[in-house]
Amino acid sequence: MTIYIDPPNWPGHGRMWSHLVSDVSYDELHAFADRVGVPRRAFERDHYDIPSHRYAEVVAAGAVEVDSRAVVRLLHAAGLRRRKRTETDGISR
Secondary structure, three states: OOEEEOOOOEEEOOEEEEEEEEOOOHHHHHHHHHHHOOOHHHEEOOEEEEEHHHHHHHHHOOOEEOOHHHHHHHHHHHOOOOOOEOOOOOOEO
């Protein structure tokens, strides 16, 4: 099982965030998140949002550090990428 995390470079809600992904399945990703105590509400389409204060803990639990471009490449290669839908046209972006 390999789970990947990018650096906490994404701002939101007064914090910086990382993305936690799997290159195999959502089941694998959910199992890892459950094991490290990440709540299911942190799952967004194809990744978990991880606040910066939990980054080191998640890496210590086994997540492999990669850059943000690698996260997107891994999701695409695995067929797990789910893009946001826009409100204006209802098409995935």
